[in-house]
Amino acid sequence: MVPNLVTALTGPINELEARVLESMPAIERWFRLEWMEHTPPFYTSVDLRNAGFKLAPVDTNLFPGSFNHLTPQMLPLAVQAAMAAIEKICPEAKNLLLIPERHTRSPEYLANLQCLIQVFNQAGLNVRLGSLDEDLKSPVPLALPDGGELVLEPLLRARGRLGLKDFDPCTILLNNDLSAGTPAILEDLHQQYLLPPLHAGWGVRRKSRHFRSYEEVAKKFAKLLGMDPWLINPMYGQCGQVDFGEATGLECVQSAADQLLAKVRRKYKEYGIAEKPFVVVKADNGTYGMGVMTVRDAKELDEISRHTRERMSVAKDGQHISEVIIQEGVPTHERVADAAAEPVVCMIDRYVVGGFYRVHGERGIDENLNAPGSDVVPLAFAESTQLPRPGAKPGASAPNRFYMYGVIGRLAMLAAAYELEATDPDAEIYE
Incomplete structure (x- = not known):
């Protein structure tokens, strides 16, 4: 079910949309079979x-903090998807413990938590917030932007179980x-489901490993549609033992970028694309847009400013950046109010919400x-729900554009499933 977008969409479109729409039955069957295996x-x-x-996807977040950007019309989809997810994991579930980020004072982030609590409440669960902050000894009220409040409570662990x-x-x-x-308090829990699993955390996870899995998924999908996987897959390289602060290991980054x-x-020449290519260098295990730089010529890396080197040295929570992914840059030709824009797709379980x-x-x-200064424009939905319209002129239909976003978003989600299976420390084979 894909609601009808009423947001005006502009920007170039291509034959990819037409190919995806005409192949919709085959695509949905293909996803269905993949989810039987993963x-x-x-x-x-x-x-x-x-x-x-x-x-193409450029980042996949397994701990999304943006559910507050869903419009009210989207929430029923989120509730249904949450019900499906919980029923598969713990059908008799009554209580859900939600563990947020430590920086819980941000109004935007608190609104995200409020939305998650609302979704899971309506899915039939009692939800409470537990903090990983060891200094928290008693419940603390958190004021919400709408005048309400959440309560953050200290975690308690007893007999191998975590709760409040x-x-x-x-x-x-x-x-x-x-x-x-990974905090020790989250390890070796007894008969409790921890979601996502610990090896999905950025202390372990790497973007390069994710995009290796995505490359595999993109090739399978492209074969299904008889198309070039490059049209949906950003090429990439990876470098370890890099220190931007000390300017060591940058030869690898420069070589990979070149x-x-x-x-x-070569791809631009093959497709007659006149734009100037670029690559994006970013922390291999980073979030929040930290540790990211655009490179249009590898020679630029010879003369990185001190400010840029400092910015590329540290990721979230003060973590030192020593590994980077060098990713093919995909320009965005989507515009909102004449500003550069990129779509973000939100999913629960295997459903786009x-x-x-x-x-x-x-x-x-x-x-x-x-990056600082960015804004968010929710994708508004019409009152009546509408499925994609095969046969409509490409680019003319908002539901068609959103369906295409949803397909690529689900491909990235499937790649994350491959990735988590391949890196599961409890699996028989660990890559």
Whole structure:
């Protein structure tokens, strides 16, 4: 079910949309068979870039903090998806413990928690918030932007189970991406479901591993549609043992950027694309748009400013950046109020539950939009729900555009499922 977008969409479109729409039955069957073999992440958000000639994911978040950007019309979809997810994991579940990020004072983030609590309440669960902050000894009220409040409580662990005072949950939902590592209090839990699993945290996870899985998924999907996987897949390279602060290991980054730019130039020539290619260098295990830089020529890395080197040295929670992914840059030709914009698709279980545009009026089409000064424009939905319209002129139908976003978002989610299976420390084979 894909509601009808009423947001005006502009920007170039291509024959990719027509091919996806005409193949809709085959695509949905293909996804259905994949989900019979693989378990989707509990919830996911995917940042997309639409270049007109290419539509691809550039980041996949397994601890999304953006559910407050869903419009009220989207919430029934989220509730239904949450019900389906919980029924698969713990059908008798009554209590859900939600563990948020430590920076819970941000009004935007608190609104995200409020929305998650609302969704899971309506899915039939009692939800309470537990903090990983060891200094928290008693419940603390958190004021919400709408005048309400949430209560953050200290975690209690007894007999291998994690909970709160007078609250023993079946399921624990992490909305903390564990960038600083895995707290011992979350390890070796007894008969409780921890979602997402610990190896999904950024202390362990790597973007390069995710995009390796995405490349595999994109090739399968492209074969199904008889198309070039490059149209939906950003090429990438990876470098370890990098220290931007000390300017060591940058030869690897420069070499990888040079090779990747050459590959992109060849693809642009093949498709008659006149734009100047670029690559994006970013922390291999980072979030919040930290540790990100755009490179249009590998020689630029010879003369990085001190400010840029400092910015590329530290990720979230003060974590030192020593590994980077060098990713093919996908320009965004989506515009909202004449500002560069990129769509973000939100999912629970295997279902698309909505999305929004991330907009930045001071950033260019080849720059990271997840940066200070960015804004969010929710994808508004009409009152009547409408499915995609095969046969409509490409680009003319908002439901068609959103369906295409949803397909690529689900491909990234499927890649995350592959990734988590491949890196599961409890699996028989660990890559």
